[in-house]
Amino acid sequence: MNIFTSIFIASEAAGPPETHSWIWPERAEIVYGCTASILIFVALIKFGGPVIKKGLSARTEKIQKDLDSGKNDKASAQAEATSIRAALGDIAAERTRILAEADAQATALLTEGRARITAEMAGLEQKAEADIAAAAARSGDELRAEIAQLAGVATERVVSSSLDASTQQALIENFISNVGAAR
Amino acid sequence: MSDARIDGYARAMYEIAQAEGVVNEVEKELYTLARAIESNEQLRNALTDESLPVERRQTVVEQLLGGKASTVTTQLVSFIVGSGRGRELPAIADKLSKRASSESHREVAEVRSSVALTPEQQQRLSDALTKATGKQVNLKIIIDPLVLGGLVATVGDTVIDGTVRTRLDQLKSRL
CATH class of the missing domain: 3.40.30 (Glutaredoxin)
Incomplete structure (x- = not known):
């Protein structure tokens, strides 16, 4: 049996201590306890208060800083959002402008192409008409020449066949008469 | 042939015809023969073809004119053809005709x-x-x-x- 076992057995053998009230401790215990508590509180207030206050201030400052930072971040985000929205607006305007410009260029190209094709067609039509007219004139001239030649040949044959002796004599007599009457 | 040579032949022929007293006849016959030569290529070739002997060409002349033209005309034409001047015969005949006409005004x-x-x-x-x-x-x-x-x-x-x-x-x- 060791010493602790011996003490426990001795105490159990002596029975539990008794106080004067079952609620209130002894007066000395109250005094010493209150004094000790006050001293502890004073010490806490004196030595722990500034630290706590400082910690609270730092925490408040940190929270304020976080709030300010959040505010700034929000403002930045809002600015960024505005910028993005503006950029989006610019992109839409640029898209509209590019589309309008492309439409205008396409319209101009179409108009120019139509004008050029119309002019070329007019030129071709004019040239074709001139060629047709020239061909018609050429054909007409050739036809007239052919008709004239055939008419000449036919006339010569008809005249030759109609020149009998009496006609020949009449022509000679007519010539002599005309020459004689010339002066 | 040059104009001077044609003129020379024409003058000589005219003087011969004049000496013979047949100017009008010779001139007329030569003129007619000249036109015949101009219009008849075969005759022209026969009288001017130098590849033919001179005697052959003169025979053609005599056959052509014999009995149809005077002797003087036939001899003069034969002389011209024999001289190798058959090609110039029309021009000589024209000159001779002009000369004869000129002489008679x-x-x-x-x-x-x-x-x-x-x-x-x-x-x-x-x-x-x-x-x-x-x-x-x-x-x-x-x-x-x-x-x-x-x-x-x-x-x-x-x-x-x-x-x-x-x-x-x-x-x-x-x-």
């Missing part, structure tokens, strides 16, 4: 007709041309079927054209 009047003219028509035509040109004319009638009908007379630089051929040509031009 007349102008050669070349008349082309498709049919022959009677002596009476020739006389009246000669008178008419004399009246029209104011010159005595030495009428030369050439039968030319190409004129078709009517007459064309050339007196010096004057041309009086009344042929059917010319009328037809004018009609063709107008057509």
Whole structure:
């Protein structure tokens, strides 16, 4: 049996201590306890208060800083959002402008192409008409020449066949008469 | 051949004809032969082809003119052809004709007709041309079927054209 076992057995053998009230401790215990508590509180207030206050201030400052930072971040985000929205607006305007410009260029190209094709067609039509007219004139001239030649040949044959002796004599007599009457 | 040489031949032939007293006859026959040579390529070749012997060409002349032309004309033409001047015979005949006309103070009047003219028509035509040109004319009638009908007379630089051929040509031009 060791010493602790011996003490426990001795105490159990002596029975539990008794106080004067079952609620209130002894007066000395109250005094010493209150004094000790006050001293502890004073010490806490004196030595722990500034630290706590400082910690609270730092925490408040940190929270304020976080709030300010959040505010700034929000403002930045809002600015960024505005910028993005503006950029989006610019992109839409640029898209509209590019589309309008492309439409205008396409319209101009179409108009120019139509004008050029119309002019070329007019030129071709004019040239074709001139060629047709020239061909018609050429054909007409050739036809007239052919008709004239055939008419000449036919006339010569008809005249030759109609020149009998009496006609020949009449022509000679007519010539002599005309020459004689010339002066 | 040069004009001087043609003129020389014409003058010599004229003087021979004059010496023989047959100028008009020779001139007329030569003129007729000249026109025949001009219009007949075969005859022209026969008289001018130098590849043929001279005797052959002279035989052609004698066969052609014998009995149809005077002896002087035949000999003169034979001489020209024998000299190798057959190609110039028309020009020599023209010169001779002009010379003969000039000697008799007349102008050669070349008349082309498709049919022959009677002596009476020739006389009246000669008178008419004399009246029209104011010159005595030495009428030369050439039968030319190409004129078709009517007459064309050339007196010096004057041309009086009344042929059917010319009328037809004018009609063709107008057509």
